[in-house]
Amino acid sequence: MPTNPKTNRTGSRPTSRRAVARQLPHGLTAQQCREMYHKMVQIRHFEDHAAEAYAQAKVGGFLHLYIGEEAVAVGAIAAAREDDHILGHYRDHGYALARGCDVQACMAELFGRETGICHGRGGSMHLADAKRHFWGGHAIVGSHIPIGAGMAYAMQYLEEPLVVLDFFGDGATGNGIFHEGLNMAALWNLPVVFICENNLYGMGATLAEESPVSDMMIKAEGYTMPAVQCDGMDVLSVYGAVQQAAEHCRSGKGPFFVEALTYRFRGHSMADPELYRDKEEVRRWRELDPIPRFGDFLVQHRISSQQELAQVNEEAEAEMLEAVRFADASPWPDPSTAARGVYANPIDPEAAQEALTLAADPAPAAS
Amino acid sequence: MAELTYREAVRGALREEMLRDQRVILMGESITGYGGSYAVTKGLVEEFGPKRVMETPIAEAGIVGFAVGAAMGGLRPVAELMTVNFALLALDQIVNSAAKFHYMFGGQWSVPLVVRTVSGFGQLGPTHSQTFEGWFASVPGLKVVMPATPADAKGLLLAAIRDPDPVIFIEHSLLYSTKGQVPDDDGLEVPIGRAAVVREGDDITLVSYSRMLLQALHAAEVLEREDGVSCEVIDLRTLRPLDYPTMVRSVGRTHRLVVCGEDWRTGGFGASLLSELQDRSFDDLDAPIARVAMRDIPLPYSRRLEQVLIPGSQQIVDAVRRMS
Ligand SMILES: Cc1ncc(C[n+]2csc(CCOP(=O)(O)OP(=O)(O)O)c2C)c(N)n1
Ligand SMILES: [Mg+2]
Numbered sequence: 001m002p003t004n005p006k007t008n009r010t011g012s013r014p015t016s017r018r019a020v021a022r023q024l025p026h027g028l029t030a031q032q033c034r035e036m037y038h039k040m041v042q043i044r045h046f047e048d049h050a051a052e053a054y055a056q057a058k059v060g061g062f063l064h065l066y067i068g069e070e071a072v073a074v075g076a077i078a079a080a081r082e083d084d085h086i087l088g089h090y091r092d093h094g095y096a097l098a099r100g101c102d103v104q105a106c107m108a109e110l111f112g113r114e115t116g117i118c119h120g121r122g123g124s125m126h127l128a129d130a131k132r133h134f135w136g137g138h139a140i141v142g143s144h145i146p147i148g149a150g151m152a153y154a155m156q157y158l159e160e161p162l163v164v165l166d167f168f169g170d171g172a173t174g175n176g177i178f179h180e181g182l183n184m185a186a187l188w189n190l191p192v193v194f195i196c197e198n199n200l201y202g203m204g205a206t207l208a209e210e211s212p213v214s215d216m217m218i219k220a221e222g223y224t225m226p227a228v229q230c231d232g233m234d235v236l237s238v239y240g241a242v243q244q245a246a247e248h249c250r251s252g253k254g255p256f257f258v259e260a261l262t263y264r265f266r267g268h269s270m271a272d273p274e275l276y277r278d279k280e281e282v283r284r285w286r287e288l289d290p291i292p293r294f295g296d297f298l299v300q301h302r303i304s305s306q307q308e309l310a311q312v313n314e315e316a317e318a319e320m321l322e323a324v325r326f327a328d329a330s331p332w333p334d335p336s337t338a339a340r341g342v343y344a345n346p347i348d349p350e351a352a353q354e355a356l357t358l359a360a361d362p363a364p365a366a367s
Numbered sequence: 368m369a370e371l372t373y374r375e376a377v378r379g380a381l382r383e384e385m386l387r388d389q390r391v392i393l394m395g396e397s398i399t400g401y402g403g404s405y406a407v408t409k410g411l412v413e414e415f416g417p418k419r420v421m422e423t424p425i426a427e428a429g430i431v432g433f434a435v436g437a438a439m440g441g442l443r444p445v446a447e448l449m450t451v452n453f454a455l456l457a458l459d460q461i462v463n464s465a466a467k468f469h470y471m472f473g474g475q476w477s478v479p480l481v482v483r484t485v486s487g488f489g490q491l492g493p494t495h496s497q498t499f500e501g502w503f504a505s506v507p508g509l510k511v512v513m514p515a516t517p518a519d520a521k522g523l524l525l526a527a528i529r530d531p532d533p534v535i536f537i538e539h540s541l542l543y544s545t546k547g548q549v550p551d552d553d554g555l556e557v558p559i560g561r562a563a564v565v566r567e568g569d570d571i572t573l574v575s576y577s578r579m580l581l582q583a584l585h586a587a588e589v590l591e592r593e594d595g596v597s598c599e600v601i602d603l604r605t606l607r608p609l610d611y612p613t614m615v616r617s618v619g620r621t622h623r624l625v626v627c628g629e630d631w632r633t634g635g636f637g638a639s640l641l642s643e644l645q646d647r648s649f650d651d652l653d654a655p656i657a658r659v660a661m662r663d664i665p666l667p668y669s670r671r672l673e674q675v676l677i678p679g680s681q682q683i684v685d686a687v688r689r690m691s
Binding site for chain 2: 085116117118119120121122126128129130131135136138140143144145146147148149150151152153154155157158176177180181183184187188340341342343344345347348349350352356357
């Protein structure tokens, strides 16, 4: 049974901008709120254009859209320091854009071009931007969960005050690697926030088919990990949860588990005929669309006007059109470079000319 | 020079590099109080503390994934997987994480990770008596090292820890107590990717690595003494990247080649080596390349059966005699 997210709206009607600012939850400023709205809109438009390009066969392979789930990446990443580390799964465009990665380079990656953020080597499922501490897009379900714990160990060891945000889906919690990662993170008290995007499905498996519990946060309990659930369709709810979680981690109290109740409006990937869920369910969730919902909040709190929101949407549309144009016009990777970068330190035995001759070791031959 | 066991040489490399580089950490199952299942890490937790010598849960995939993350975060982890049989649980992290990130993310970062593990047998039954170096060596992005001597164990492990790429370092349980001369100089590396001609000869080339080097050397002595056949013995030392030029040069003089390994005949490491050498050295060869390998049977427990199945110097001698 799908869980219904609690709506978390504030109903107050402040009278002046100054009064408003004081009443914003979680210590947020009006400017931060506008930025979160902007990021969610960017992601939505990016995904729409990615889908269109896929339909035109300009994007290949598997394409997983984040439409409907924008509030999770945006709220969580906004609540972290801008140099906190991020890892996520293959539905990764949202993490990249929320972290501020170059939109054109992300689109060019989907197009498989040399100008792509990974030079066309990774594709949609493997975006990454090390200089922004976004460590990928990981397409083996759950694989990045212990990797995030290991990064958190390095932060603790090197005494850097950074935390790791590690995003994954409800489906990943059925995999052993999830449990190995949580076990180690809790055992060693590591600064990692595990963020489970519970969107009720793991590809075509419903929650009831893949998990004995419908609340993923229960799985953190066995590892004595504090956990909260938040409304993944409400960017403020996600922000509040991850703010609390990151503070907890940064103060040395160990890992924290955040479960965001969310929903993908589109299929699992572009190849999904969506036979496992009914249209009525999708319609109900679409009513909770995080973007107009947060837009209403901004207008009610006089942080933005309707015209300003419309302008944000127009600008994002123009930005994505430009990104598609850029990607489409970008050069393909040169086939002569295909073998480049397999190793950071390539060793070529062919280049070594003279033979290495050693004295026979006096070690006795066994058996 | 000092005479050390293979075990002491591995431990020495770990210890020296930990003294030299604060970023080096060890992690693995029962590597602290127990000292490691083959006693390689004995004493290290006492010297370096539990932050640098980490006792882990029994979670091979988690250990390697964690080590990949620690490497990305700026450390130089050396993860011990008790034996290569258990490394199968970590294959995903080794193949899909460690080996892929540098290439797949467009060269943005590398994964300076060493996975130490152990091949071997000794009446342990089918699940505990396997060799999988061919699987690892088939993966672009990995470097695979299998030292046979104490000196190489130390020098190659130092090189592996300092290398920016993931290195699978496979020790052999039957070599731990063998002894050899090891240079005293602190931190002397043996280069990855270079085979060694361990014994020079004119009539036939024996290519080997790990424990099979000792078997090949023994076979060479027998053949010299009993048949008057002069064998050149090559120790590959690194399986990826593989030093073909050294093999090709040797075959250019001897015109005959036996590839010796403990891996299964079908799909094992020797199979791909043989196919490549057939290609590179066809004109030099006077006879088809021969291969000594494990028969395609899970290695059984019984001593009697093990004895006849494990490849050794006798099989090498037989293979050479069949060729002449
Ligand atoms: C180890 C592994 N098994 C199977 C797959 C195929 N697969 C890709 S996504 C997916 C569903 C994952 O669901 P969830 O974790 O809930 O994430 P969501 O797609 O819902 O965001 C599956 C089974 C995979 N990529 N990796
Ligand atoms: Mg899901």
